[in-house]
Amino acid sequence: MALSFMEGNEALARGAIAAGCDFFAGYPITPATTIFNNMLNMLPPKGGICIQGEDEIASMGYCIGASMAGKKALTATSGPGISLYSEQLSFAIGSEIPLVIADVQRLGPSTGSATRGADSDIQFLRWGSTSGVPVIVLAPKDALDCYVLAVHAFNYAEEFRCPVFIASNKEIGMTRESFDLDSVTLPPIVERKMFSGDSYLPFEAEPNAAPPFLPIGGETLVRQTSSTHGPDGYITIDPDVIAQNQARLREKIHSARKRITLFEKDIKENSDTLIISYGVTARAVEDAGKTLESKGKPVSTLTLKTLWPVPEELLIETAKPFKRIVVIEMNLGQYVNEIKRVLCDKKIMFYGQMNGVLITPAKIMEVIENE
Amino acid sequence: MNSYLNKTRPSVYCPGCTHEKITKGLDKALVKLNLPADKTVIVTDIGCSGLFDTFFNVHALHGIHGRALTYASGLKLANPELNVIVTMGDGGLGIGGAHVLASCRKNLDLTLIILNNFNFGMTGGQYSATTPTDAIVGSEFLNHAEIPLDICAIAQSAGATYIDRCSGHDERLPGKIASAIEHKGFSIIETLGMCTGRYTKKNPLTPKALDQMITDLPAKNGIIEKNKRPEYGDRYRALAKERKTFPEAVTIEKQTDLKNYQQQEVVILGSAGMRIVTAGDIVCYAGLCAGMNVSMKNDYNITVLRGQSVSEILISPEKIGYPGIESPSVVLALSDEGVQRRKKIFATLKPDTFVLKERSVTIPETNADVVEIDFRKFKIKKQDWALASLGVMAKKEKAINKAMLTYALKSRFNEKVYLIAMETIEKMI
Ligand code: SF4
Numbered sequence: 001m002a003l004s005f006m007e008g009n010e011a012l013a014r015g016a017i018a019a020g021c022d023f024f025a026g027y028p029i030t031p032a033t034t035i036f037n038n039m040l041n042m043l044p045p046k047g048g049i050c051i052q053g054e055d056e057i058a059s060m061g062y063c064i065g066a067s068m069a070g071k072k073a074l075t076a077t078s079g080p081g082i083s084l085y086s087e088q089l090s091f092a093i094g095s096e097i098p099l100v101i102a103d104v105q106r107l108g109p110s111t112g113s114a115t116r117g118a119d120s121d122i123q124f125l126r127w128g129s130t131s132g133v134p135v136i137v138l139a140p141k142d143a144l145d146c147y148v149l150a151v152h153a154f155n156y157a158e159e160f161r162c163p164v165f166i167a168s169n170k171e172i173g174m175t176r177e178s179f180d181l182d183s184v185t186l187p188p189i190v191e192r193k194m195f196s197g198d199s200y201l202p203f204e205a206e207p208n209a210a211p212p213f214l215p216i217g218g219e220t221l222v223r224q225t226s227s228t229h230g231p232d233g234y235i236t237i238d239p240d241v242i243a244q245n246q247a248r249l250r251e252k253i254h255s256a257r258k259r260i261t262l263f264e265k266d267i268k269e270n271s272d273t274l275i276i277s278y279g280v281t282a283r284a285v286e287d288a289g290k291t292l293e294s295k296g297k298p299v300s301t302l303t304l305k306t307l308w309p310v311p312e313e314l315l316i317e318t319a320k321p322f323k324r325i326v327v328i329e330m331n332l333g334q335y336v337n338e339i340k341r342v343l344c345d346k347k348i349m350f351y352g353q354m355n356g357v358l359i360t361p362a363k364i365m366e367v368i369e370n371e
Numbered sequence: 372m373n374s375y376l377n378k379t380r381p382s383v384y385c386p387g388c389t390h391e392k393i394t395k396g397l398d399k400a401l402v403k404l405n406l407p408a409d410k411t412v413i414v415t416d417i418g419c420s421g422l423f424d425t426f427f428n429v430h431a432l433h434g435i436h437g438r439a440l441t442y443a444s445g446l447k448l449a450n451p452e453l454n455v456i457v458t459m460g461d462g463g464l465g466i467g468g469a470h471v472l473a474s475c476r477k478n479l480d481l482t483l484i485i486l487n488n489f490n491f492g493m494t495g496g497q498y499s500a501t502t503p504t505d506a507i508v509g510s511e512f513l514n515h516a517e518i519p520l521d522i523c524a525i526a527q528s529a530g531a532t533y534i535d536r537c538s539g540h541d542e543r544l545p546g547k548i549a550s551a552i553e554h555k556g557f558s559i560i561e562t563l564g565m566c567t568g569r570y571t572k573k574n575p576l577t578p579k580a581l582d583q584m585i586t587d588l589p590a591k592n593g594i595i596e597k598n599k600r601p602e603y604g605d606r607y608r609a610l611a612k613e614r615k616t617f618p619e620a621v622t623i624e625k626q627t628d629l630k631n632y633q634q635q636e637v638v639i640l641g642s643a644g645m646r647i648v649t650a651g652d653i654v655c656y657a658g659l660c661a662g663m664n665v666s667m668k669n670d671y672n673i674t675v676l677r678g679q680s681v682s683e684i685l686i687s688p689e690k691i692g693y694p695g696i697e698s699p700s701v702v703l704a705l706s707d708e709g710v711q712r713r714k715k716i717f718a719t720l721k722p723d724t725f726v727l728k729e730r731s732v733t734i735p736e737t738n739a740d741v742v743e744i745d746f747r748k749f750k751i752k753k754q755d756w757a758l759a760s761l762g763v764m765a766k767k768e769k770a771i772n773k774a775m776l777t778y779a780l781k782s783r784f785n786e787k788v789y790l791i792a793m794e795t796i797e798k799m800i
Contacts, residue, residue, distance in 0.1 A: 002624045002625065003625075005621050005656070006621065014620065023445075023449060030673065041618045042617060042618060044612075044614035045616055045617040049448050050611075051444075051448065054469050055469055058441040061440075061445060062441055062442075062448070063445060064434070064442055065442035065444060065445020065448075065449065066449040067445075068432060068442070069445070069446050069450045070449065087435050087438075088438070091434060114673060115673065171668070171694065174668070175666055175667065175668050175694050176652075176655065176667045177664075177666035177667070177691060178655075178658075178659055178665045181620055181622065182622075216430045217410065217430060217449075217452065219409050220409070221409060221428065221429065221430055221431075223424070223430070223431045224431065224433070224434075225431070225432070225433040226434050227433060235425075280694070283692040283693050283694060284692070284693040287692040357695075358693070358695045361692075362697070
């Protein structure tokens with residue numbers, strides 16, 4: 001057996017390439033820069049394009065343009081860059097432009113700490129755009145996940161014609177680790193559904209699906225717009241048309257929620273506690289779980305890899321037999337609010353930490369054992 | 372084709388608005404060039420000029436204020452066959468200034484038509500980046516404290532290869548737009564116009580006055596000789612084409628067997644310039660050569676040539692969970708800066724932790740097994756202390772052994788560097 005050795009950011013870039021990504025635009029920012037560096041080395045030999053934008057807003061604009069020409073586009077940044085992406089994100093969400101956005105999170109707020117990890121942006125990614133349209137956010141826990149989730153992210157972006165976030169973290173992106181790259185089974189690649197028919201209306205779609213795509217620059221003329229539009233892509237003020245489109249933007253993701261729920265769980269018989277976590281924290285939770293089991297105090301664990309849309313069915317079903325639910329996050333409590341909302345009849349305990357260092361398995365055991 | 376105008380979506384501008392003239396001028400230019408509609412895209416942003424994309428039977432992308440050039444660039448890079456035409460008002464010019472500058476510098480083959488009517492028409496005639504200081508606009512006194520910018524002058528200094536400026540009422544407009552589109556590279560054409568809905572209500576402006584403004588401003592008639600250079604897309608593709616080798620992942624074969632290996636946690640504390648990260652890498656390679664799982668976190672200053680450099684490595688027969696250091700088995704204390712960065716760990720070290728301390732380095736009190744080495748005595752330069760320490764670790768079989776280290780150096784370096792590295796290692800073994 002031969003193990004590969006790379007940081008999460010490189011793994012994410014390799015996953016993107018495996019997914020067929022052929023366009024990257026970004027702006028350097030620690031701790032996401034090495035995704036850019038990797039794409040810059042990987043895309044040209046494959047005939048893809050890799051560009052440095054004059055700023056984050058431009059980088060997103062380049063990706064939007066390229067995606068509308070039919071490319072599979074990736075960009076990568078950290079919290080301060082997501083702030084700048086916001087207006088373009090709203091455009092991509094509302095106008096159904098497929099994109100993958102890696103957010104290698106760092107400790108905020110604002111400039112915060114460039115080289116300190118935290119899961120700072122979990123609610124920001126969901127709500128950092130106008131109108132509250134649902135988005136898809138995936139959370140890797142290690143380099144292997146970065147590789148695999150990048151493929152899922154592109155698949156979802158293509159299928160649902162929306163931006164998909166990969167909520168990585170400095171502690172994953174810039175940590176180099178070994179994994180068996182050759183034995184990974186990637187999900188089959190999903191391509192954008194192309195329109196085939198006679199009269200193309202760029203936003204005509206089934207009530208819970210994305211519209212079929214045609215590229216700008218193809219034989220059929222295509223309109224794209226950031227304004228409120230009808231199926232024809234022209235501005236509309238018709239309340240029924242507006243309502244239908246808003247509902248569809250929501251439904252296309254909501255109705256697929258179960259199918260896009262990615263997770264790992266380890267349910268131990270005789271345990272009354274379920275620990276829910278995501279990201280790099282999940283690794284400490286799993287280690288704590290092992291130690292607790294060896295002490296004869298088994299706990300069960302649920303590691304979420306799809307954070308948005310909230311995997312409500314999974315949460316309800318998994319939590320059912322447990323007396324105590326513990327949520328651990330590398331922030332002061334963001335996703336726990338979703339879990340409290342979904343598991344409203346359960347007692348939810350929370351531990352969070354926002355000090356630039358990883359939550360240790362020892363800390364998690366202390367939380368579990370002392371409460 | 373004799374017109375590209377969309378008959379079902381006629382222009383909706385206020386009577387007398389110059390945008391109407393420019394719409395017709397652009398149409399005539401397209402007709403003149405006979406551009407294929409399906410290979411042409413109009414990219415617009417916000418404001419009255421942002422309605423342009425709706426009037427034409429070509430591809431269209433209408434985006435966010437000031438950002439039109441960013442979409443246009445993405446489209447053009449993705450599909451170099453496209454004729455990409457961008458319209459932008461003086462509002463978009465102000466808010467998207469960075470993109471205008473970048474487009475001038477890049478020289479990607481786009482055509483930017485600026486519809487300068489000296490104010491924000493759509494939102495109520497507020498002042499823009501081009502409003503004259505003494506104009507009376509919807510911003511009370513604010514514009515009286517600023518000066519307007521001359522985008523043509525700016526574009527020239529930013530490297531634009533084609534700049535033209537004319538009144539929107541100029542009969543030569545279609546020809547001028549056509550020439551700008553034909554230019555291979557980034558072309559800017561600034562049109563001056565009247566916003567009859569807002570600006571001209573309080574400011575006397577006539578086509579004649581616009582002509583006078585053009586005469587008074589420095590002349591711009593197209594190609595800028597001194598900025599002449601290859602188009603960005605062509606240049607990019609030529610450069611990218613030379614990059615032929617796809618960087619495959621670093622993959623290390625298992626080459627040696629270890630019996631009863633327990634998880635090891637190695638912390639290397641040093642400074643910039645001491646090749647700490649490389650040493651950390653080598654420790655990881657050593658683990659991988661023995662078929663172990665590894666993980667490594669590095670901590671160094673953002674000013675890379677100064678300050679601490681710390682590498683934290685886990686080597687484990689099991690899949691690695693928590694990737695942080697909990698109980699180090701080896702600590703290499705190679706600089707005071709590095710030690711300061713992790714000074715708290717020393718008190719927690721167990722008696723069987725192996726600490727290698729360079730003679731010049733001070734460490735806090737610890738129960739660990741401390742070995743002091745004077746690398747200077749071995750005639751080893753500071754930049755090789757970390758590497759030499761690996762030799763000590765291998766000799767004492769702390770986390771790695773000599774076979775692992777040898778395989779690691781062979782995998783990590785080319786033959787020449789390997790031999791030099793081995794020389795340093797041998798001094799310690
Ligand atoms: S407000 Fe000004 S720019 Fe807008 S349509 Fe009317 S005249 Fe033209």
